[in-house]
Amino acid sequence: MNIGEMQRKLSLWAERDKGRKFYGLFDLISGKDWLRLAHDYVAQNTGSKTAGCDGVVMAEFDADLEGNLQCLHAALKSGTFVACPVRRVNVPKANGKVRPLGIPTIRDRIVQEAVRMALEPIYEADFSQRSFGFRPNRCTMDAIRHLMDFTGERGRYFWVIEGDISAYFDSTS
16 A cells, blocks of 8 residues: 555544544554655755754765665664754844744654654544644635635624734743
8 A cells, every 4th residue: 555545544534433543653654665755755845955953964864865764764663763952043034033943853854754644634634624724735825715705795704813922932831
């Protein structure tokens, strides 16, 4: 079974049985094919040119791709995989302030992507259809179309309130 089929099965199982418990996800995530696809997704990201705290960029990781993926697979299977500290940089914002950004190592990004690939189809089944932020195949325009359906002349709602909590994660402990 290929990875896309497995993701569709996970999604279908989650939709049909809201109380279902999923087993064997670690074996899925640590599988060689799963890690390879996670690597491919991470490599497509423009951030792959940026090194984490270990100084390794994707081009260096790819120089021994098979060996590095095998080591990652072995570390996950043996339980010896340990995530590295995240490199912290400050990115300038348009208003002159800076936004702190954490940059994981390439290895950690691949594992994070593998976990996302397994969990996203499961949790998508539980999310509200009215939720649009940071979801696959959804964008700002989808949210606007939804709002337009509920506002306007025949709509039930007349106000839309949008908000943002400034530096929220900087103020929580």
